[in-house]
Amino acid sequence: MRGLKSLSCLFAISVAIGLGGCTSSPDAPVKDGLLISSVRIVDTVAGSVSEPRDVVIRDGRIASVSDAGTGCGGGRCELVDGTGQYLMPGLWDLHVHLESYKAPEDPELEPANWYAPLALSYGVLGLRDLGSRTDEILALRAAWAAKRDAGEAAPLLKAAGQSLSGKQPWGTFDHTLVPESPENARELVRTQLARGVDFIKVHDFIAPDIYAAITQEALAQGSHVVGHLRPYAGPLESAAAGQKDFDHLPPELLAYCGPDGQAATEAFYGGWYTGGPGYYEREMAALYDHAACGKLFAAAAEAGVSVTPTLSVRAPVRARTFEAAKRYLPEGYLAKCEESKRFRDAAGDDIESYRVMIASVVAGLAAAHVEILTGTDGVPESCGVPGLILLDELDYLVEAGLTRPQALYAATRGAALKADAPDHGLAASGAAADLVLLTGNPMADLAVLETPAGVISAGQFIGRDELLALREGAAQYARSLPKG
Ligand SMILES: [Zn+2]
Secondary structure (H helix, E strand, O other): HHHHHHHHHHHHHHHHOOOOOOOOOOOOOOOOOOOEEEEEEOOOOEEEHHHHHHHEOOOEEEEEEEEEOOOOOOOOOEEOOOOOOEEEEEEEEEEEEEOOOOOOOOOOOOOOOOOOHHHHHEEEEEEOOOOOOOOHEEEEEEEHHHOOOOOOOOOOEOOOOOOOOOOOOOOOOOOOOOOOOOHHHHHHHHHHHHOOOHHHEEOOOOOHHHHHHHHHHHHHOOOOEEEEOOOOHHHHHHHHHHHOOEEEEOOHHHHHHOHHHOOOOOHHHHHOOOOOOOHHHHHHHHHHHHHHHHHHHHHHHHHOOOOEEHHOOOOOHHHHHHHHHHHHOOOOHHHHHHHHHHHHHHHHHHHHHHHHHHHHHHHHHHHOOEEOOOOOOOOOOHOOOHHHHHHHHHHHHHHHOOOOHHHHHOHHHHHHHHHHEEEEOOOOOOEEEOOOEEEOOOOHHHHHHOOEEEEEEOOOEEEHHHHHHHHHHHHHHHOOOOOO
16 A cells, blocks of 8 residues: 555656645555565665665664565565665755745745655755745645655755854845844744754854854754854864854865964955955865864864865766756756856866865865765755755765765765764664665765665655656656746
8 A cells, every 4th residue: 555655645746736635545455564675785884785685664664674585574565676786874965955045036946846856866865954944944844744754755854944144245035044132143043943943054254242142042952053164263163162063165164274264264255256266266275284274173073073065066067967957957047057057167277276175175074083974055056956966965075085985974874863863874673764775886886876776765665767757757847837
């Protein structure tokens, strides 16, 4: 029954209509689990692959992992033959914006019709939203959680709601809140947590006294702060204030390798609007001092800092991603993606020296045991195709010097723990059944992630043909939107 039920539910999201009802056939035989037989398990914590095993999934969890041939344990299971295949934990994107600002001319891209089917089809099963309109993102989180509770495929979503920001020179977006005073900051933190956000996201240009109020209040309320590294404060100062989780590869991280981090940061931001293509990359490379940064990174590791570098935001758009963008992005967004691609291509040599510098930074962070995690900040305006952009991020991390097992850990167990989802990111007995079935070993070749043999979301199996149907449904949905 589960299989038939899931198929009609998936059909509903794939054609982007009639989301109201998922029906099940009364005549289908009742199965009490899903058996994936003779499958090799990818352990991203140990960095190893097992001998063939039988994996039984019941009620959204991995009920057992046992020797091949054990079978369903006496019950009646739906069978997926995993012979020759690999089962790994689902991937996480720790930096998405599902309900954030959009330009007035662009149509609303409903996450349930566009983001979810694409992300699922690439095995990206966990998402951490770092800045969206609070009411919308919490409603989406609740809707997806309800589907998951009912045993239907949907991403696991964690959300910060609106981020707290200083006054930004480019204006205030509807996914940010700007505290006016430390007292107001404390009140906003309490209000956001009372509304049900999972943590507090801090954005740019926050004054020191307001930043202190935000971090203190979040900790006092039993929560914590994630997001941008505050301008004019180094990672150690921020970590001491209670923020251990930094997104992007912020200039402050490198500026504070030198003797006067504040002056270096100010110089960096001084040219932000006028520098043109390559400015960011050139100035970042100028800030980097390998020996000095090594010492800072070691201290940051000691302080428990982790970094989600979102390398895909700055990297040149790959051919594979651009081809996918043409297929999956609505027309107006594709024009912006092309503009973003041109801007990044124009950075030319600066991008190349940046790439070399990034490799050095990532190697330095990894050598110092600073935890590195996967997030993309991928939005359609910058050619971010949901799911696929996370695969790009994995490739960029490996090109920068992480091993494939390190990158896979970052995207699975490391990310799940960071997102406060402790029963996710593992393919082991008792863990949540959010898994990816692959035709090859991802520790040997990340390209096998592009077209999974199957995905299990909230315990629900989705086979390859259904995954491809989800992609086609998202493409049709994109084409059906008004041109803007
Ligand atoms: Zn972001």
